[in-house]
Amino acid sequence: xxxxxxxxxxxxxxxxxxxxxxxxxxxxxxxxxxxxxxxxxxxxxxxxxxxxxxxxxxxxxxxxxxxxxxxxxxxxxxxxxxxxxxxxxxxxxxxxxxxxxxxxxxxxxxxxxxxxxxxxxxxxxxxxxxxxxxxxxxxxxxxxxxxxxxxxxxxxxxxxxxxxxxxxxxxxxxxxxxxxxxxxxxxxxxxxxxxxxxxxxxxxxxxxxxxxxxxxxxxxxxxxxxxxxxxxxxxxxxxxxxxxxxxxxxxxxxxxxxxxxxxxxxxxxxxxxxxxxxxxxxxxxxxxxxxxxxxxxxxxxxxxxxxxxxxxxxxxxxxxxxxxxxxxxxxxxxxxxxxxxxxxxxxxxxxxxxxxxxxxxxxxxxxxxxxxxxxxxxxxxxxxxxxxxxxxxxxxxxxxxxxxxxxxxxxxxxxxxxxxxxxxxxxxxxxxxxxxxxxxxxxxxxxxxxxxxxxxxxxxxxxxxxxxxxxxxxxxxxxxxxxxxxxxxxxxxxxxxxxxxxxxxxxxxxxxxxxxxxxxxxxxxxxxxxxxxxxxxxxxxxxxxxxxxxxxxxxxxxxxxxxxxxxxxxxxxxxxxxxxxxxxxxxxxxxxxxxxxxxxxxxxxxxxxxxxxxxxxxxxxxxxxxxxxxxxxxxxxxxxxxxxxxxxxxxxxxxxxxxxxxxxxxxxxxx
DNA sequence: TATAGTGTTATTTTT
DNA sequence: TAACACTATA
Numbered sequence: 001x002x003x004x005x006x007x008x009x010x011x012x013x014x015x016x017x018x019x020x021x022x023x024x025x026x027x028x029x030x031x032x033x034x035x036x037x038x039x040x041x042x043x044x045x046x047x048x049x050x051x052x053x054x055x056x057x058x059x060x061x062x063x064x065x066x067x068x069x070x071x072x073x074x075x076x077x078x079x080x081x082x083x084x085x086x087x088x089x090x091x092x093x094x095x096x097x098x099x100x101x102x103x104x105x106x107x108x109x110x111x112x113x114x115x116x117x118x119x120x121x122x123x124x125x126x127x128x129x130x131x132x133x134x135x136x137x138x139x140x141x142x143x144x145x146x147x148x149x150x151x152x153x154x155x156x157x158x159x160x161x162x163x164x165x166x167x168x169x170x171x172x173x174x175x176x177x178x179x180x181x182x183x184x185x186x187x188x189x190x191x192x193x194x195x196x197x198x199x200x201x202x203x204x205x206x207x208x209x210x211x212x213x214x215x216x217x218x219x220x221x222x223x224x225x226x227x228x229x230x231x232x233x234x235x236x237x238x239x240x241x242x243x244x245x246x247x248x249x250x251x252x253x254x255x256x257x258x259x260x261x262x263x264x265x266x267x268x269x270x271x272x273x274x275x276x277x278x279x280x281x282x283x284x285x286x287x288x289x290x291x292x293x294x295x296x297x298x299x300x301x302x303x304x305x306x307x308x309x310x311x312x313x314x315x316x317x318x319x320x321x322x323x324x325x326x327x328x329x330x331x332x333x334x335x336x337x338x339x340x341x342x343x344x345x346x347x348x349x350x351x352x353x354x355x356x357x358x359x360x361x362x363x364x365x366x367x368x369x370x371x372x373x374x375x376x377x378x379x380x381x382x383x384x385x386x387x388x389x390x391x392x393x394x395x396x397x398x399x400x401x402x403x404x405x406x407x408x409x410x411x412x413x414x415x416x417x418x419x420x421x422x423x424x425x426x427x428x429x430x431x432x433x434x435x436x437x438x439x440x441x442x443x444x445x446x447x448x449x450x451x452x453x454x455x456x457x458x459x460x461x462x463x464x465x466x467x468x469x470x471x472x473x474x475x476x477x478x479x480x481x482x483x484x485x486x487x488x489x490x491x492x493x494x495x496x497x498x499x500x501x502x503x504x505x506x507x508x509x510x511x512x513x514x515x516x517x518x519x520x521x522x523x524x525x526x527x528x529x530x531x532x533x534x535x536x537x538x539x540x541x542x543x544x545x546x547x548x549x550x551x552x553x554x555x556x557x558x559x560x561x562x563x564x565x566x567x568x569x570x571x572x573x574x575x576x577x578x579x580x581x582x583x584x585x586x587x588x589x590x591x592x593x594x595x596x597x598x599x600x601x602x603x604x605x606x607x608x609x610x611x612x613x614x615x616x617x618x619x620x621x622x623x624x625x626x627x628x629x630x631x632x633x634x635x636x637x638x639x640x641x642x643x644x645x646x647x648x649x650x651x652x653x654x655x656x657x658x659x660x661x662x663x664x665x666x667x668x669x670x671x
Numbered sequence: 672t673a674t675a676g677t678g679t680t681a682t683t684t685t686t
Numbered sequence: 687t688a689a690c691a692c693t694a695t696a
Contacts, residue, residue: 055685085686109686129679183686218685250683351682353689373684494673538686560683582682597683620681621687678692 010271011035017265020240023302024603025278028240033066048078049209057540084223088186106180106398107537113182121167143184144220144252187222194229205232216241220252244291247597276302280309282639287602289636294592311641313610323612324357327571346555346567348601355556372557382502390533393464397431409488417449467529516541559601570605575613576626598631
């Protein structure tokens, strides 16, 4: 397919900074991939001098693959397509000494971070979960705004401000002691480095001669700063974004960066992609009219050449049980009538808990479904355990990881021993691991405890030594064998089946590592455990190639998770005041972002879109009668079919038909 | 170490 | 209300 004039312009404008305002479904990924190809083939750029930055690993992988298809492997060699965080990590990895880090630093994910903060602030915050969460997001914001603990202290006004500032200082100190970084550091440290060190800045500006940024509206302050520093005076930059799809401001994203861009780069060329290749006119019209209620910096109106299509539907359900029943029935009937696949349907909702009832009904009616989100692979206990072992091998001073594994499996190193070790380590300003070798420890710990502990730490020294040499995967395998982890799983799991599943996860981890090492994701001899552990924490591994058989499933996910995806038929649950403009957003007067969320949901649909709402809903134990979402009122009413409860009988009939049809199909397949 | 009982909390979560 | 984490108890 040929590019349209605007896409073409966006691809070929390379002489200055360029902002591509890409509406939903307007082919922005095509523009980015074609532009990379254009830069290499027509403008004489080497692939290794081009970097493209995305927010998710998935997006990065997809883009890499598509560029590979257009350019070929040879020509795209060295091209940097990664997330912001991976890019930051790469910079840190090469410059860590300047930053005062030791080799083999640890990377803390949110859970590690939370655990550390909890431990650190037990006295100050008294285990108040809410405060703890506030503190964590405050720290994240401070790092995003590049504030040191001194600066934060200086600004603190209230009592709580000062307390938080104190906690921040402690946190930074402790992370330093652990030789550990958190996710925010992966951006802010490179920024700091590039700001202050001219050599390093020159080196990276020379390395990255053209930079492309995807989903630019989701950048936060430090990410944009990183972009500016990498781009430098040359201003060879293309960013792609859509302010109407900014739904992560609660995570620090600053959609205002779109405006700042125009100020920082006066020669900025603005290109709008307004043709939508995804949705019917009716769907698009609804989306346009809805989002017109939000203020805009850059006006844009999407249009589509796809025919009008079906009107949008609103299903009114009696209560949430009925809502789930109706949606399930609708899907079964629709599939039967239109001979579609399950995977053509998506059910979207505001909050994760909304999936429960739907799941129940889908299961009852034997409709296969795939739930995105929930506990991810990497937050499973068994994976965290193994990861903690690997982290300790790479960085024994990582007390967090050390504590997780010291008595898992059982080594008779109980709380008492650890308590004494902890206070001794604290006194000497050493990590737990390092403290276990100190002579003075014997005055605090004796007998069995000391013996067990030292046996453990000496074992670590031995294994760590081995794992640095030789085959990385083999090192992981033999580690798991060494600690009898499988036995431990069988001992502690509620059933043999559960243990099996957990062990399967562990072996999935191996195959993940194997696949990743075999791919060309590593520079020559960088296939060390260190690198693997970092990549694992960033979840930046190759996709696992399984699950193609049971792929035909209805997609269930939150509206947030649906961004960037598209589905022929979309069901949008709970279009009610209090849910879709969420109550807290109403209270905090932030309905605009909720409207964008609705907008994202609507623009996911290609052919048909159905909203649902309940007359009654149970919330925190009490029955409430929600009113319909204000967003429904904002939609063009001519394009909407309000289905009250006029023909529930026919819906049930259709559902029965659908089930009969499925039974037929099943019978046929069995033969 | 499993279990029953109690308490807590209810928005989204790219890395 | 319901789901979950935590803890008291045998």
